[in-house]
Amino acid sequence: MSLTDKQSDYILVIEPKTKLLDLNLKEVWRYRDLLLLFVRRDFVSVYKQTIFGPLWFFIQPILTTIMFMVVFGGIAKMSTDGLPQAVFYLSGIVIWNYFSGALSLTSNTFIGNAGIFGKVYFPRIITPLSIVISKLLGFGVQFVLFLGVFFYYLCFSDAILKPNAALLLVPVLIIITAGLAFGLGLIISSLTTKYRDFTFLLGFAIQLAMYGTPVIYPLSEIDNPKLKLVIQANPVSAIIETFRYAFTGVGELNWLWLGYSVGFMIVVIILGILIFNKIEKTFMDTV
Amino acid sequence: MSNKPIIKVENIGKQYRLGTVGTGSFAHDVNRWWQGIRGKEDPYQKVGEVNDRTMVGGSEYVWALQDINFEVQQGEILGIVGKNGAGKSTLLKLLSRVTAPTTGKIICHGRIASLLEVGTGFHPELTGRENIYLNGAILGMTKKEIASKFDEIVDFAGCQKYIETPVKRYSSGMYVRLAFAVAAHLEPDILIVDEVLAVGDAEFQKKAIGKMQDVSKNSGRTVLFVSHNMAAVKSLCTRGVLMEQGKVVFSGNVDDVVNKYLSNYSVTDSFIKLNENNKDLLCCDIVCVEEIFFEDINENKLAVSSISDDSFIVIKYNVKKSGYHLNLSLSIYSEDEEYVLSSPSITDENWFRKKHDLGNYTAKCKLPKHMFNDKSYVFSVLLVDSGTKVILEIERIIKMDFYDDGINRSSYFGKWNGLVRPILEWNTEKES
Numbered sequence: 001m002s003l004t005d006k007q008s009d010y011i012l013v014i015e016p017k018t019k020l021l022d023l024n025l026k027e028v029w030r031y032r033d034l035l036l037l038f039v040r041r042d043f044v045s046v047y048k049q050t051i052f053g054p055l056w057f058f059i060q061p062i063l064t065t066i067m068f069m070v071v072f073g074g075i076a077k078m079s080t081d082g083l084p085q086a087v088f089y090l091s092g093i094v095i096w097n098y099f100s101g102a103l104s105l106t107s108n109t110f111i112g113n114a115g116i117f118g119k120v121y122f123p124r125i126i127t128p129l130s131i132v133i134s135k136l137l138g139f140g141v142q143f144v145l146f147l148g149v150f151f152y153y154l155c156f157s158d159a160i161l162k163p164n165a166a167l168l169l170v171p172v173l174i175i176i177t178a179g180l181a182f183g184l185g186l187i188i189s190s191l192t193t194k195y196r197d198f199t200f201l202l203g204f205a206i207q208l209a210m211y212g213t214p215v216i217y218p219l220s221e222i223d224n225p226k227l228k229l230v231i232q233a234n235p236v237s238a239i240i241e242t243f244r245y246a247f248t249g250v251g252e253l254n255w256l257w258l259g260y261s262v263g264f265m266i267v268v269i270i271l272g273i274l275i276f277n278k279i280e281k282t283f284m285d286t287v
Numbered sequence: 288m289s290n291k292p293i294i295k296v297e298n299i300g301k302q303y304r305l306g307t308v309g310t311g312s313f314a315h316d317v318n319r320w321w322q323g324i325r326g327k328e329d330p331y332q333k334v335g336e337v338n339d340r341t342m343v344g345g346s347e348y349v350w351a352l353q354d355i356n357f358e359v360q361q362g363e364i365l366g367i368v369g370k371n372g373a374g375k376s377t378l379l380k381l382l383s384r385v386t387a388p389t390t391g392k393i394i395c396h397g398r399i400a401s402l403l404e405v406g407t408g409f410h411p412e413l414t415g416r417e418n419i420y421l422n423g424a425i426l427g428m429t430k431k432e433i434a435s436k437f438d439e440i441v442d443f444a445g446c447q448k449y450i451e452t453p454v455k456r457y458s459s460g461m462y463v464r465l466a467f468a469v470a471a472h473l474e475p476d477i478l479i480v481d482e483v484l485a486v487g488d489a490e491f492q493k494k495a496i497g498k499m500q501d502v503s504k505n506s507g508r509t510v511l512f513v514s515h516n517m518a519a520v521k522s523l524c525t526r527g528v529l530m531e532q533g534k535v536v537f538s539g540n541v542d543d544v545v546n547k548y549l550s551n552y553s554v555t556d557s558f559i560k561l562n563e564n565n566k567d568l569l570c571c572d573i574v575c576v577e578e579i580f581f582e583d584i585n586e587n588k589l590a591v592s593s594i595s596d597d598s599f600i601v602i603k604y605n606v607k608k609s610g611y612h613l614n615l616s617l618s619i620y621s622e623d624e625e626y627v628l629s630s631p632s633i634t635d636e637n638w639f640r641k642k643h644d645l646g647n648y649t650a651k652c653k654l655p656k657h658m659f660n661d662k663s664y665v666f667s668v669l670l671v672d673s674g675t676k677v678i679l680e681i682e683r684i685i686k687m688d689f690y691d692d693g694i695n696r697s698s699y700f701g702k703w704n705g706l707v708r709p710i711l712e713w714n715t716e717k718e719s
Contacts, residue, residue, distance in 0.1 A: 010476075014384060014393040034424035041410055041421055048412040048453070119407040120425055121384035121399075195313065281387035284380070285303060 028123045038130035043137050057141040061097060065089045072216045081218040081250045084159045090146050091244045092215035098139040099177050099236055100206045105131045106185025107202055110193045110283050117284060124280040125273075128189070132182045139174070150247055162249030169258075170246055173239050179265040180235055186272030190279040194286040213237050218244075219252055232257050235264040291396065292358035293477060293509050294382070298391035299355040301377055302331075305347050351377045352533045355391070359526075361476075364503050364510040366524030366541055368517070368548045373530040375513045376481060379403060382511065383479050397476025397509070400427050404481075406466030411455035415446060415465055418454050422469045436472045443494070444468035471498045478502065479511045496700050499523065517545050518661075518693040519700045549591050549690055557581060557590040559685050571679050573611055574670060577647075578603040579685050581654075591688040594708060595656050595695065598687075602650045602668060606643045611678065613643045615650050616669040620683065621662055627706045631671075640673060654687075660708040661691035 028035075047053045068089040072078045080088035106128040110117070113127055153159050192198045210216075213236050222228040231237050238257040245251035304315075319329055331348055352374045359365050367375050381388050383401030408425040409418050419440055423433040433440075441447055444465040446457075454462055480499070500523065502508050514520050520527065520541065527544030529537040537547050559579040561569050569576040581589040582599050592598040602615060616631040630652065632639050638648070665686050670679040691703070695710060 010397060012395040012397075012399065014381065014388065014395070016388050016390060016392075030429075031424070031427075033428075033430040037421045037424045037430075041413060041417070044417075045410055045412045116408045116425065118380075118385055119403045120401060122425060122427065194316075284386040 024123065028125060028129075031122050031126055034122060035126050035130050035133070038126065039134040039137070042130060042134035046138075054141060057138055058145050061090060061093050061142050061145060064093050064097075068093070068216055078217050079221050081220060082160070083244075083248055083250055084153045084157065086149050087153050087159075087161070087248065088218075088244070089216065090149055091247060092213075092240050094139065094142045094146050095173070095177060095240050095243055096210055096213060096215045096236070097142065098135055098174075099181050100210070101138070102132050102135040102178065102181035103185050103188075104202065104206055105135065106182060107188035107192065108199075109185065109189040110279070111189070111196075111199070114284070125276065128182060128185055128276075131185075132178050135181075136174070136178060160249075161247065163247050164245075164249055166242060166246035166253050169242060169253075173243050173246075176261050176265050177236070177239055179269055180261070183265060183268030183270075183272040186276045187268060190272075190275040190283075193279055193283040209234070209236075214240050218250070232260075235261040293361040293396050294359040294511075295394045296355055296357050296391070297393070299352055299378075299381060299388050299393060300350060300390040301352040301374075301381060301386075302389040303349055303351050304331075305349055350533055352381070352388075355535055357528055357535060357538055359509055359511065361397075361509055362503060362507045363526055364499075364512060364524045366520040366527040366544065367511065367513045367530065368515075368520060368527060368544060369530035374533040375530055376403075377533075378530070379479055379481050379511070379513055395477060398427070399477045399479060400473045400475035401479040402426075402470045402473075402481065403479070405463060405470055409454055409462070409466060412453055414453055415441075415450040415457070419465070419469055422466065423472075426470065426473055427475065428473065432474070440465075440468045440472050443471060443498075467495055471495065471502075474506070475508070477509045477511070481513045496523065517549070518691040518696060521545055521693050522700065557686055557688075558588065568681060568684070569679075573608045573678055574604055574606050574613060574643075576602060576604045576668065576670075576679065576681060579666075579668060579681075581685075581687055589687075591690055592654075593656075593692040594659055594661055594689045595692055597656050598654045600652050600654060600666065600685075600687075602652075603647065604650070604670075605647050606645050609644045610642050612640055612671075612673040613648075613678065614639055614671045614673075615652075616671060617652060618667040618669065620665045620667070621706050622665065622686075625706060627664065657695075657710045658707060659689045660703060660705055661689050662706075663688045 069085045073085040109128050154161050212234050219241050238261045241252045245253045369375050380386050420433050446461050503510050524541045527541040529544050529548050561577045579602050583589050584597050618629045619627045665683045668681045672678050
């Protein structure tokens with residue numbers, strides 16, 4: 001934004017109609033500092049004026065895990081495929097938390113940021129991107145917690161945990177999770193600008209979807225092939241199963257279904273960007 | 288510098304849909320989508336009415352802007368003036384890319400930064416320092432640029448002491464100063480400003496205006512400025528655009544534009560004439576008020592007057608029953624219903640406390656210069672018989688707008704508070 005950019009080099013045309021795919025990555029790159037500052041803001045502002053600070057990122061999954069151990073492990077006596085309950089539940093929870101947290105925030109992009117969007121221009125895509133990244137930091141913290149619990153059971157208990165070469169897939173799994181949340185979030189946020197019906201739907205859909213994902217039960221426990229297919233059709237299922245398999249050797253590494261998750265991610269990202277592009281220019285009139 | 292305009296606005300139009308979003312709008316969306324697939328034009332773009340808030344129209348669509356064309360040269364400070372609802376803010380929104388136009392296009396040869404509001408994106412939990420970076424980045428600066436100007440910004444805002452405190456602990460004045468300080472240090476090719484000057488104390492406003500003038504004069508930047516403050520527009524801008532009902536009705540030299548704006552300012556209720564509709568209000572069985580209006584020293588009728596010119600209120604009345612005292616009295620209220628003053632016609636040598644005969648009378652009351660502030664005032668007219676017996680009371684019948692011509696302001700451009708604005712004599716001497 002300095003005057004050293006030669007004026008004649010920069011031409012901005014403001015028009016009503018847009019090209020179908022008009023990402024303008026150059027502009028997004030120019031605003032990279034904003035992206036980082038948004039990430040910082042989202043991450044830091046969460047625990048401002050708290051005593052425990054970032055520790056809260058630990059407390060939530062720990063309590064959830066304990067609750068699952070009591071309710072699903074203790075009372076309902078659901079199988080954990082022979083794994084220690086803490087490792088089993090926590091592995092599902094960290095991935096699912098990241099996915100659901102990022103999705104519910106990105107899908108609120110337009111409505112939640114209407115105040116800023118209505119006053120100043122910057123590439124709108126920066127906002128959902130920053131959410132996915134700042135949630136990734138939160139995931140990182142929880143992942144460290146998971147590693148701690150995992151190593152405790154690996155070294156100090158007689159539980160049989162067999163970490164294997166699939167660990168190399170873990171970064172890929174995280175990227176797919178991020179991509180899914182990002183793409184779906186873009187689609188939903190674009191749909192909700194004019195018709196709010198989706199906001200109501202999404203709230204409990206995310207809650208219910210957890211039960212359609214192998215977070216509290218292993219996929220191997222599902223006997224009914226039709227039901228299994230339904231659960232596998234959930235693109236997050238293969239991610240959690242593979243994640244668990246990589247660390248414990250228990251679970252399922254199914255390349256076909258993992259490939260399906262990747263394909264699903266690519267489709268929702270492309271579709272999401274297409275719709276987002278169409279909406280972002282005029283959403284202020286309808287939001 | 289080239290002669291090419293830095294901003295070129297061509298046939299810009301913006302249509303809005305009125306009413307709420309519901310199943311009706313969904314049906315329109317589906318129809319629009321269907322027409323689009325078949326390669327036809329948007330069926331709802333053909334309809335739509337001129338933007339006039341006061342009329343109830345039949346159409347669900349309204350054109351907030353229509354056929355806007357103008358050019359801005361580099362280094363110009365363009366003032367955009369017009370009444371509320373004329374489309375100024377919509378135009379700024381289009382220029383700052385908050386929303387896209389419905390028709391036409393705008394070509395800009397330079398980067399735009401817009402200040403439709405100060406402090407956009409300030410996060411209450413973050414400290415002053417963190418917010419300077421965040422807000423600067425939202426307005427389009429890079430981290431490096433902000434870092435290089437950081438000290439200047441803090442200095443400008445005058446809040447060194449509080450820089451590590453969350454902004455939610457700031458006083459509202461400090462908050463605004465910090466926000467403006469960030470904005471003032473933007474260095475875009477084109478700066479768009481929407482009345483953000485109406486914030487802060489006098490000293491800060493002076494600084495803000497000075498900064499804006501510097502920006503344009505010293506570095507050849509182009510500024511687009513929207514304001515209702517004619518004094519600020521006149522002294523800041525070089526050229527102006529007058530908007531009315533979503534259209535540009537006049538553009539040119541800033542003085543001409545401001546005069547034009549003031550001359551067609553709400554004439555409707557600054558001139559009262561007796562007719563069938565207001566008969567009950569203006570007449571009783573003794574007297575009928577036939578006309579009330581304002582005029583200047585040359586007897587030209589006025590709707591708006593400069594605060595540093597004399598003006599007159601003229602009341603013409605017809606006496607139908609003789610033998611009464613008809614002492615006139617004015618009560619003047621501010622637009623927010625504050626009682627400013629009252630003035631009975633005691634100084635009237637001819638007809639005060641005199642019995643009136645039948646016939647027509649014209650009363651004139653001088654409203655001296657340097658009395659009123661740049662506001663609208665509402666006048667009530669009273670006709671009183673000897674003592675306190677009210678014969679005719681015409682409440683809040685006529686309105687007069689006073690504008691600030693910028694004289695007697697020195698270099699302060701902010702809001703001048705107070706119901707009245709006399710010039711008081713000042714004299715300071717140094718003690719020996």
